[in-house]
Amino acid sequence: MASMFIKCIITFLALFVSGVWSDEQNAKKRPIMLDRSGGFTIAGKVIKNPINSNMTLSCDHGYMEYFIPWKPRKTSLVMWHSSSTQTWQNRFDGGEGFKDMFLRRNYPVYLWDAPRLGRANWACEPTFYMPDYRDQGNFIAWNFGPSYGNFWNDTQFPASNETAWQQATSARYVEYDTNANIYLQANAAAVAADSYKIGDSIVYLTNSAAGLRAQLAVALSNTTNTKAIVAYESFGYVFPDNLNITAGQPFGPLIIPLEQFKKLAKLPAIQYIFSDHRSENFTFLAQARLSATIINMYGGNAEVLLLGKDAGLKGSTHIAFMDMDNDKVAGLLDKFLRKNKLDRYTRQRGSN
Numbered sequence: 001m002a003s004m005f006i007k008c009i010i011t012f013l014a015l016f017v018s019g020v021w022s023d024e025q026n027a028k029k030r031p032i033m034l035d036r037s038g039g040f041t042i043a044g045k046v047i048k049n050p051i052n053s054n055m056t057l058s059c060d061h062g063y064m065e066y067f068i069p070w071k072p073r074k075t076s077l078v079m080w081h082s083s084s085t086q087t088w089q090n091r092f093d094g095g096e097g098f099k100d101m102f103l104r105r106n107y108p109v110y111l112w113d114a115p116r117l118g119r120a121n122w123a124c125e126p127t128f129y130m131p132d133y134r135d136q137g138n139f140i141a142w143n144f145g146p147s148y149g150n151f152w153n154d155t156q157f158p159a160s161n162e163t164a165w166q167q168a169t170s171a172r173y174v175e176y177d178t179n180a181n182i183y184l185q186a187n188a189a190a191v192a193a194d195s196y197k198i199g200d201s202i203v204y205l206t207n208s209a210a211g212l213r214a215q216l217a218v219a220l221s222n223t224t225n226t227k228a229i230v231a232y233e234s235f236g237y238v239f240p241d242n243l244n245i246t247a248g249q250p251f252g253p254l255i256i257p258l259e260q261f262k263k264l265a266k267l268p269a270i271q272y273i274f275s276d277h278r279s280e281n282f283t284f285l286a287q288a289r290l291s292a293t294i295i296n297m298y299g300g301n302a303e304v305l306l307l308g309k310d311a312g313l314k315g316s317t318h319i320a321f322m323d324m325d326n327d328k329v330a331g332l333l334d335k336f337l338r339k340n341k342l343d344r345y346t347r348q349r350g351s352n
């Protein structure tokens with residue numbers, strides 16, 4: 001009886017220490033307690049006026065906004081969208097997004113505007129915005145349904161909410177889908193990762209074309225500070241230069257030196273997540289499988305997770321972390337972080 005009691009206590013303590021106990025079940029009820037929040041620019045360059053070299057422009061940096069919990073876990077979640085950071089802030093219907101969900105779980109959260117996006121639009125070169133009629137294309141690209149206005153019957157988008165659609169399709173920034181921009185943004189992220197300003201245990205959460213950029217950031221980084229990538233529908237992949245894979249753009253494939261590519265195989269884990277209603281021959285899913293195979297061939301730990309077929313989350317969209325069932329999507333991320341031991345707490349209340 002007494003030993004049973006002690007066993008219970010030990011189990012309880014083990015759960016408590018590992019964080020499992022307090023995670024999913026109680027996360028929703030917990031207040032968000034921050035030690036601090038703020039932001040900074042990182043990377044970029046200073047260019048000189050060719051006519052008067054005393055005049056300079058500091059430009060092409062990225063912008064990192066941070067939220068550090070009162071009692072932080074060790075791993076920083078860097079939320080990276082190729083367009084708008086808004087995607088990480090709310091569910092499609094305005095409910096809680098990944099930013100607050102993971103702050104409640106005590107992860108330091110970083111919202112990243114890569115160079116030339118959003119709050120990092122102070123470019124070193126002229127930029128160009130050509131308005132185009134994008135809304136209908138967004139609907140299909142984001143996998144809300146097979147054609148504009150025709151939602152999948154099981155969609156996790158709040159289909160009858162007109163305002164939600166308006167919010168989703170308008171919360172975008174100008175996005176530059178060129179290889180030069182992919183390198184610019186990935187390099188800035190690598191500089192940020194190597195700076196220790198976002199900690200020494202970094203997990204990139206990415207959506208869409210940010211997945212390609214995060215892979216390249218790992219390849220360009222000179223530290224082991226980055227521990228994982230969880231890419232929601234990565235549009236684009238890097239591949240090593242020894243396999244005769246044909247390069248393409250603007251969403252890859254990007255061919256990089258094998259030595260750089262091998263850094264992806266050194267990450268503790270990579271997870272490529274695909275939403276529902278995607279066929280196996282969907283270009284980016286096929287490329288994800290190939291990427292995972294090659295990374296694993298070099299000793300890495302990459303996997304593809306289908307939200308529909310593997311996890312039973314029907315009707316998930318391209319931006320699954322904004323879906324109506326994003327609490328379940330978050331639960332899958334909890335599992336991933338726990339499995340890869342990225343859910344540990346820092347020893348004492350944060351110094352960083």
Ligand SMILES: *[C@@H]1O[C@H](CO)[C@@H](O)[C@H](O)[C@H]1NC(C)=O
Nearest residue numbers: 049050051052053054055056
């Ligand atoms: C640049 O600054 C230096 C030192 O202050 C000064 O001697 C020089 O005249 C300046 N050049 C121009 C083009 O203003």
Ligand SMILES: *[C@@H]1O[C@H](CO)[C@@H](O)[C@H](O)[C@H]1NC(C)=O
Nearest residue numbers: 091092093094161163164167
């Ligand atoms: C519809 O979506 C908008 C924008 O996300 C939100 O503000 C609103 O509360 C939603 N309406 C309902 C009924 O959920």
Ligand SMILES: *[C@@H]1O[C@H](CO)[C@@H](O)[C@H](O)[C@H]1NC(C)=O
Nearest residue numbers: 145146147150151152153154
């Ligand atoms: C939704 O279900 C209706 C009725 O079964 C069907 O006619 C329609 O094609 C379905 N829509 C999609 C996008 O699958």
Ligand SMILES: *[C@@H]1O[C@H](CO)[C@@H](O)[C@H](O)[C@H]1NC(C)=O
Nearest residue numbers: 187189190191194220221222
């Ligand atoms: C990594 O090191 C190489 C060689 O010193 C350097 O060229 C590159 O800029 C570094 N990468 C980053 C992200 O600082």
Ligand SMILES: *[C@@H]1O[C@H](CO)[C@@H](O)[C@H](O)[C@H]1NC(C)=O
Nearest residue numbers: 241242243244245246247248
């Ligand atoms: C590489 O790929 C190209 C086009 O896909 C093909 O023509 C060529 O024969 C391949 N080379 C090798 C060595 O496999």
Ligand SMILES: *[C@@H]1O[C@H](CO)[C@@H](O)[C@H](O)[C@H]1NC(C)=O
Nearest residue numbers: 277278279280281282283286
């Ligand atoms: C992809 O696979 C589906 C069946 O899973 C098939 O209907 C479709 O034609 C295929 N598309 C291409 C481009 O191969």
